[in-house]
Amino acid sequence: MKNLLILHLESITRQRLATFESSFQNTRRLMQDALVFDNFFSSATSTLMVVTYLFYGNDFEFDTESKFEGMRPAANTRNLFSILQSCGYNAHLICLNAFHTANPTRLASWPDDLPPLWGTNDFPSLLNRFDELTDTPPFAIYVWDLITHIEHSLAVAPFSSGLTDQIRRACGVADDAIGVMLATLERKGLLDNTTIIIYGDHGDDYWTHGFKGGMVHATEPYTQIRGTPLAIRDPGLTSGTNENLASTIDIAPTCLALLGIDEMTIFPHTGTNLLARAPELVFSQNFTANQPDNQNADIVQAFAVTDDTYNLLVSSRGLELYAYRLDPGNHCNLLHFFDIMSDGQLVLRKCSGVAGHFRAAIQDNPRAVAHVVSHFETLRVALAERVAAKRTYIAERGVEPIFALDPHCLLTIANEASAAFFRTTKCA
Numbered sequence: 001m002k003n004l005l006i007l008h009l010e011s012i013t014r015q016r017l018a019t020f021e022s023s024f025q026n027t028r029r030l031m032q033d034a035l036v037f038d039n040f041f042s043s044a045t046s047t048l049m050v051v052t053y054l055f056y057g058n059d060f061e062f063d064t065e066s067k068f069e070g071m072r073p074a075a076n077t078r079n080l081f082s083i084l085q086s087c088g089y090n091a092h093l094i095c096l097n098a099f100h101t102a103n104p105t106r107l108a109s110w111p112d113d114l115p116p117l118w119g120t121n122d123f124p125s126l127l128n129r130f131d132e133l134t135d136t137p138p139f140a141i142y143v144w145d146l147i148t149h150i151e152h153s154l155a156v157a158p159f160s161s162g163l164t165d166q167i168r169r170a171c172g173v174a175d176d177a178i179g180v181m182l183a184t185l186e187r188k189g190l191l192d193n194t195t196i197i198i199y200g201d202h203g204d205d206y207w208t209h210g211f212k213g214g215m216v217h218a219t220e221p222y223t224q225i226r227g228t229p230l231a232i233r234d235p236g237l238t239s240g241t242n243e244n245l246a247s248t249i250d251i252a253p254t255c256l257a258l259l260g261i262d263e264m265t266i267f268p269h270t271g272t273n274l275l276a277r278a279p280e281l282v283f284s285q286n287f288t289a290n291q292p293d294n295q296n297a298d299i300v301q302a303f304a305v306t307d308d309t310y311n312l313l314v315s316s317r318g319l320e321l322y323a324y325r326l327d328p329g330n331h332c333n334l335l336h337f338f339d340i341m342s343d344g345q346l347v348l349r350k351c352s353g354v355a356g357h358f359r360a361a362i363q364d365n366p367r368a369v370a371h372v373v374s375h376f377e378t379l380r381v382a383l384a385e386r387v388a389a390k391r392t393y394i395a396e397r398g399v400e401p402i403f404a405l406d407p408h409c410l411l412t413i414a415n416e417a418s419a420a421f422f423r424t425t426k427c428a
Contacts, residue, residue, distance in 0.1 A: 001138040002235070002259055003194040004084065005185070006054075006251075007178060008144040010047065010152075011217065013203030014038075014227050015328070016171070023172040026179030030198060031231045036241050037274070040230035041306055042202050043248035045286045046218035050201040050248050051144075052109035055079045057252035057271045061109070063289035063390050064399040071288070072108045074397075076267040079111050080252040081140055083263050089140040092133050095119040096126045096145045096177070098152040105144075123173070127180050134184060137193075143181065145174050150204060150216055192235050195258050197251060200228025208329055213297025221284040221304040222330035223311045223322065234258050237275075244278030245308065247271065269389065281382050282306050289390035292403040301405060303390075305383045310334075310372075312379040314387065314405065318412035321376055334372055335413040336421055337362055344380055344411060346373045351427040384410045 009027075017024055043053045052073050053059045057080065065071035081091040091114050095105045100121035110117050120126050126145070133141055146152040153170035160166035178198075185191040203225035204216040212219050219225070230246060232254070233239075249271030256263050257273040272279055287294075287301040293316055294300070302315035311330060313320040319340070322330040338346040348369050351358070362368060387405050394401040 001088065003134075003137050003190060004089070004140040004255060004259060005181070005194055005196045006142045006255075007181075007196065007198040008051070008142065009174070009198060009200040009229060010144070010146050010148045011150065011202065011204050012148060012171070012200040012228065013225065014200075014229055015224070016167075016203060017200075017229055020168045020171045023168055024175045026175045026182060027198065030178065030182060030196065030233060031229075033239050034196070034198070034231035034233035035237045035239060037230040037232075037246045038241055038243050039308065040199070040228060040246040041223065041226040041282050041284060042200065042228050043282070043284050045202045045221050045225055045284070047149075047201050048107070048109070049285075051107065053248045054199075054251050055081065055109050057249050057265075058267060058269050059249050059283060059285065060267075060269055060289075060390065060393055064394050064397050065288045066290050066292065066403055068287075068291065075111075077265045077270060078263065079109070079114075080255060081142065082111055082113055083256065083261065084140040084259075085114060087259075087261055089138050090133070090136050091115065091140045093117045093142040093144065094126060094129050094133070095143075096123065096147060097121055098146065098155045105146075123177060127177065127184075130181050131184055134188060134190060137190065145177055148174050195235075195255065196233040197230075197255065198233075199230045199248075199251065201248075202226065203228060208331070210298055212299050213294070215297060215299065218286060219299050220302040220313060220315065221286050222313070223304075223306065223324040224329045226284050226304070226306075227324075227328075232258070242274070242278075244274070245280070245282050245306070246274050247279065247282035247284070250274050250279065280307070281379070283383075283386055289387075289405070290394050290399065290401055290403045301403070303383060303387055303405070305379050305386065307375060307379060310375050310379060312376065312383055313414075314383055314409050315414070316405070316409060317416060318409055318414035319380070320414045321372070321379075323372075333414060333417070333421075335376075336415070336418055337427070338372075338413070340411060340413055342411065344377065346376055349427040351422075351425055354425060380410060 043059045044050045061073040062071050085091040097105045100119050105119045148170045156169040253273045284304045300315040304313045311322045311324045321334045391401050391404045
């Protein structure tokens with residue numbers, strides 16, 4: 001039996017991996033020997049939701065809940081590590097938490113049938129624990145190192161010149177731990193009999209979409225914080241790059257397939273084995289489907305659907321569409337250039353006195369406009385179906401969907417920033 005190791009990259013996007021490339025030498029060596037998914041997007045923007053969606057292979061686990069604090073997963077499917085334990089694996093979760101002494105890590109999605117989550121605030125202790133656990137294969141170990149979380153990275157602040165250097169140093173510390181764990185497996189002759197998953201849960205947005213009460217994640221699902229790494233190193237896989245779409249909910253079924261474990265599920269919204277079939281679209285959210293907007297922090301319940309070119313969001317503000325490969329920060333809502341009809345169709349607005357750049361890109365480029373219109377139609381329908389499925393899910397479990405998104409939002413363009421966007425330009 002092959003072992004399984006899942007390495008959780010806390011608050012790391014593909015952009016951060018590239019920006020601080022020299023801080024990720026061990027991670028990059030691992031990825032050179034792995035199948036790297038270049039179009040992986042996290043299924044949520046907060047760690048609790050992402051980890052839960054990974055363990056259960058679906059993104060409906062919390063949708064009946066109206067409060068983030070104290071919410072527990074519905075267990076629509078069996079937990080990945082519970083499945084592995086029932087198949088003879090020694091299943092464990094170990095965590096590095098800078099605040100362990102005062103506030104030890106708790107995780108509602110780590111069920112009681114598994115050994116208790118093990119935590120520490122000491123790197124040598126974490127690595128010693130990993131060494132101990134790998135003495136008893138077959139093992140399935142989830143390693144969660146929180147040092148790269150903005151709050152936990154304060155541990156390296158005294159040695160840093162500023163915030164950027166603090167984040168860079170935290171990345172290097174996390175990477176050093178990955179290097180030690182890989183060396184441990186190699187020393188024991190286990191590296192080539194272990195499936196290794198390395199993935200990012202979400203990124204951070206340093207207030208480029210508003211202050212958000214000071215939050216840098218758990219905010220709306222723009223691709224700048226959802227575009228995270230995923231790489232799989234497995235003795236049966238050829239290293240390289242996979243350019244298909246993928247998301248967090250696909251990790252569990254892919255792991256089970258690599259380990260040769262058949263697990264039947266009847267829940268209709270589960271992820272897919274990425275080695276057999278790629279999803280055409282991927283979804284994400286920041287709140288549960290029955291959680292109210294956070295007016296104080298100006299964070300709204302939002303859902304996103306992403307294809308190979310565009311990211312479409314819907315919230316109580318309306319619809320936002322971004323060409324995320326040209327606009328990785330998701331700052332230009334393309335729907336500012338259109339009117340939306342009652343049937344959901346887009347009609348291009350005419351802007352007067354605009355530069356040739358805009359005319360070449362949009363106004364005098366019918367193929368580009370047709371591409372936006374056709375993809376928007378597909379994405380809007382898919383997003384409407386997803387939002388409706390979540391509302392139905394809530395109601396079927398005897399909970400009133402009082403904070404579920406109003407479907408009329410799917411026929412409204414989010415225009416609150418339109419005046420500031422256009423300023424002196426007139427479009428009609």
